[in-house]
Amino acid sequence: MTNRTLEAFHAGLADGWADPSRLHTESRRARQLLDASREAIAEALGARPEHTHLTQSPHAALERVIAGVFTARRGRDRIVASAVERDATLHAAHHVSGGRVTTVAVDARGHVDLDALAAEVEVPDVALAAVQHANHEIGTVQRLARVAEITAAARVPLLVDATASIGHGPSPAHWDALVANPADWGGPAGLGVVALRPQTRWLPAWPEGDDWAPGGVLVPAVLAAAVALQERRELLDATSLRLHGLVARVREAASAWPGVDVVGDPDERLPHVVTFSCLYVDGEALLTRLDREGIAVGSGSACTTSTLEPSRVLAAVGALSHGNVRMGLHPGVTDADIDRLVALMPRVIAELRAEAGAPEVA
Amino acid sequence: MAGEAVTVDATGLLCPLPIIELAKAARGREPGTVLTVVCTDLAARVDVPAWARMTGHAFVGEKKTDGGAVALTVRLR
Structure with missing residues (x-):
């Protein structure tokens, strides 16, 4: 979190500590802070404040919106989702529909197959379609204008998971329901x-009526989230352009390293996410080695997960799943950091291959 | 000899070892050789086709074995 976001959080603790649902002065002050913060967030999302709901986590947001929209579509009991949606989306969809979920394949760059999507949503048993704005693992941004045309023609509500993109680029314009994650734009976690x-019709599929966050949300966290989003938007064009360029440098360098598979769309992508996989390299060893160099990265390789299953997203695009490195560049990353990474990686890859007794890579 | 069929047993090995074994077995073989790697590691189903794409060979297909493993076949080019 930036200083400004932290200051907002502190101010929220001082002025917004009371329960906003009560009527005394302190509570009314907390209510005002909450409403003003929600209004600011809604404005940034291109949404109406009265139709913008806060929840206690992005997972809760996905679960509630999927359940709420599904329940309002009586007689339709199937959910169509792209193959690269988050686990949280697919798990909620399975839970709500009793397992009646159809996934739509993506191409090698991660774009959803529009013809297959159209064929699925035309069937009159579809309650809801879920297509993300951008993928958090490989960065590919979906062609939502065309996706929305298809779902609108079939009169199927479109849920767009924008948890990986809000605060990193323009908010998506095409959706019937949208989910966002304040922690991803530099706000606090837990919202x-x-x-x-x-x-967009929905019905409360939970016991608390129209309350999307039973027990309430932390008002100082909502205030900090609104300030963080505002701060991101002020710097958005400059920051995203710069990070887009840094990622382009990593992608270009990595595609020249022998036996390295650079994943995702080179142009239609998040500005700050880059993913590549290194043939014959153990993902866990690679992460540990980079961590020792002070470079914190993620991985979709099976050996880095508890289930030993490779990333569903890497499998969906047909990318190599082992030796996978996933980086999300934060706004503080400099040209010098990228110079160092680009100089370091080929040596690290070669050393790990040698340790594993792997053959030479042409 | 072209058209030769070779099987590599990589059961029990975790990624990236099955692919390393596959690559070692492919070394020095004639184009046209059909190479099958038998794996229990789930990642191999993703990684054998990706290996074939990246190294210029052809992925032929996969088959479940009686022992609960999966046999993944490539043709060398």
């Missing part, structure tokens, strides 16, 4: 956001 179009 989620659901935005709905006024015409």
Whole structure:
């Protein structure tokens, strides 16, 4: 979190500590802070404040919006989702529909197959379609204008998971329901956001009526999230352009390293995410080695997961799953950091291959 | 000899070892050789086709074995 976001959080603790649902002065002050923060977040999402709901996590946001929209579509009991949606989306979809979930394949760059999507949503048993804005693992940004055309023609509500993209680029314009994650734009963790179009129907599929966050959300966290988003938006064009360029440098360098598979769309992508996989390299060893060099990265390799299953996203695009490195560049990453990474990686890859007794890579 | 069929047993090995064994077995073989790697590691189902794509060989297909493993076949080019 930046200083400004932290200051907002502290100010929220001082002025917004009371329960906003009560009527005394302190509570009314907390309510005002909450409403103003929600309004600011809604404005950034291109949504109406009265149709913007806060939840206690992005997972809760996905679960509630999927359950709420599904329940309002009586008689339709299937959910269509792209093959690269988050686990949280697919798990909620399976839970709500009793396992009636159809996934739509993506191409090698991660774009959803639009013809297959159209064929699926035309079937009149579809309650809801879920297509993310951008993928958090490989960075590919979906062609949502065309996706929304297809779902609108079939009169199927479109849920867009924008948890990986809000605060890193323009907010998506095409959705019936939207989910965002304040922690991803530099706000505090423990919050989620659901935005709905006024015409998007939903029913409370939970006991608390129209309350999307039973027990309430932490008002100082919502205030900090609103300030963090505002701060991101002020710097958005400059920061995203710079990070987009740094990622392009990593992608270009990595595609020249022998036996390295650079994943995702080179142009239609998040500005700050880059993923590549290194043939014959153990993902866990690679992460440990980079961590020792002070470079914190993620991985979709099976050996880095508890289930020993490779990333579903890497499998969906047909990318090599072992030796996978996933980097999300934060706004503080410099040209010099990237110079160092680009100089370091080929040596690290060669050393790990030699240790594993792997053959030469041409 | 072209068209030769070779099987590599990589059961019990975890990624990236099955692919390393596959690559070692492919070394020095004639184009046209059909190479099958038998794996229990789930990642191999993703990684054998990706290896074939990256190294210019052809992925032929996969088959479940009686022992609960999966046999993944490539043709060398």
